[in-house]
Amino acid sequence: MMEDVFRLMEDSGHEQVIFCRHKTSGLKSIIAIHDTTMGPALGGCRMVPYETTQEALDDVLRLSKGMTYKCGLADVDFGGGKAVIIGEPETDKSPEMFRVLGRFVGGLNGRFFTGTDMGTMPEDFVHAARESESFVGLPVSHGGSGDTAIPTAFGVMQGFRATALHLWGSDSLKGRIIAIQGTGKVGGRLVSQLVEQGAQVLVADIHAERAKALQEQYTGYVQAVDVATIHQQSCDIFAPCAVGGVVNERTLPELDCRAIVGSANNQLAEDWHGDVLHQHGILYAPDYLVNAGGLIQVADELKGYRHERVMEKTQEIYDMLLKIYQLSSEKDLPTCRAADQLVLERLHQVADLKRILLSGVTGWS
Numbered sequence: 001m002m003e004d005v006f007r008l009m010e011d012s013g014h015e016q017v018i019f020c021r022h023k024t025s026g027l028k029s030i031i032a033i034h035d036t037t038m039g040p041a042l043g044g045c046r047m048v049p050y051e052t053t054q055e056a057l058d059d060v061l062r063l064s065k066g067m068t069y070k071c072g073l074a075d076v077d078f079g080g081g082k083a084v085i086i087g088e089p090e091t092d093k094s095p096e097m098f099r100v101l102g103r104f105v106g107g108l109n110g111r112f113f114t115g116t117d118m119g120t121m122p123e124d125f126v127h128a129a130r131e132s133e134s135f136v137g138l139p140v141s142h143g144g145s146g147d148t149a150i151p152t153a154f155g156v157m158q159g160f161r162a163t164a165l166h167l168w169g170s171d172s173l174k175g176r177i178i179a180i181q182g183t184g185k186v187g188g189r190l191v192s193q194l195v196e197q198g199a200q201v202l203v204a205d206i207h208a209e210r211a212k213a214l215q216e217q218y219t220g221y222v223q224a225v226d227v228a229t230i231h232q233q234s235c236d237i238f239a240p241c242a243v244g245g246v247v248n249e250r251t252l253p254e255l256d257c258r259a260i261v262g263s264a265n266n267q268l269a270e271d272w273h274g275d276v277l278h279q280h281g282i283l284y285a286p287d288y289l290v291n292a293g294g295l296i297q298v299a300d301e302l303k304g305y306r307h308e309r310v311m312e313k314t315q316e317i318y319d320m321l322l323k324i325y326q327l328s329s330e331k332d333l334p335t336c337r338a339a340d341q342l343v344l345e346r347l348h349q350v351a352d353l354k355r356i357l358l359s360g361v362t363g364w365s
């Protein structure tokens with residue numbers, strides 16, 4: 001039986017949940033707006049063949065709340081939101097379905113902006129964008145900003161450097177050993193940038209040929225290892241850049257690193273795994289801060305995209321991460337909890353400044 005939606009919203013602090021259905025296109029979608037204190041909600045739109053509506057609802061509530069935290073730490077003027085489409089991306093998509101989604105999102109009148117996520121592609125959004133201006137992550141030919149892996153990798157590099165400074169007193173990565181799980185768009189970029197900085201890099205990918213190719217390209221600096229053992233490698237920094245949930249009950253006792261800094265979303269299988277990392281003296285860079293480069297890029301599209309501005313903003317991940325590490329040390333708090341505390345402080349600050357009425361605002365409340 002479906003759980004009471006209002007109770008779920010109350011538990012997670014959501015403002016609004018919208019169920020959208022369209023008979024002819026078969027669209028079934030849920031949009032969740034978590035918190036708009038900092039600005040309109042922003043978050044990706046996923047298409048997944050959820051088995052139940054409850055499963056889709058739980059996912060959209062969890063992900064939209066996560067976006068509030070991500071926007072808060074990245075210091076962009078957006079709040080948390082997310083959309084899910086219930087369906088199989090390979091077979092259920094149609095241009096009409098995305099135009100219908102465009103009309104539903106457009107009907108929110110700027111309260112929610114959305115970009116691509118698992119199961120949705122920039123090409124799908126070309127159809128949606130015909131109906132509303134609330135879509136980001138369009139192909140470059142349609143005014144989009146292009147591959148988000150570029151700022152994302154740049155942000156992770158800031159994470160490596162800030163972590164090195166905190167742990168070893170210098171942000172140089174020369175001679176450091178970094179183990180990268182997943183050598184795709186982000187991981188692959190990190191390898192070349194790390195080699196440039198003089199680091200030693202261990203790599204693993206389920207497509208073993210990708211890791212091997214990097215080993216051949218950077219002989220003497222990059223070594224390919226087995227996917228099953230990458231997290232167990234003795235290294236300075238373990239960088240998950242593939243899938244979520246890699247820090248879990250099974251992997252925790254096997255980790256042999258001083259820090260975890262990577263691009264993958266939801267690296268902690270459960271929040272309390274972050275507490276265990278803290279107890280074990282493994283420094284964890286909250287993933288939603290370190291991988292915020294992509295979010296910063298799509299948020300910038302809404303202002304008229306400027307690459308330099310995106311990279312400048314992404315660079316700030318360095319200082320924000322140092323702030324989290326410092327708070328964590330001072331208060332003996334796990335870094336994930338220190339990050340949450342900073343977001344809540346920011347929400348209070350923004351709510352306070354918004355008490356000042358701007359001229360031209362319609363309505364008096």
Ligand SMILES: NC(=O)c1ccc[n+]([C@@H]2O[C@H](COP(=O)([O-])OP(=O)(O)OC[C@H]3O[C@@H](n4cnc5c(N)ncnc54)[C@H](O)[C@@H]3O)[C@@H](O)[C@H]2O)c1
Nearest residue numbers: 148149152182184185186205206241242263264265291294
């Ligand atoms: N691209 C972005 O802008 C961006 C932004 C934020 C977060 N992320 C996250 O970062 C991660 C990497 O993103 P990407 O764009 O490089 O994706 P990608 O699909 O280009 O690369 C992922 C790589 O990981 C490999 N892989 C998958 N499962 C693996 C496993 N169990 N062990 C080892 N390798 C595995 C894949 O073969 C692939 O080469 C993802 O979790 C993504 O959600 C990416």
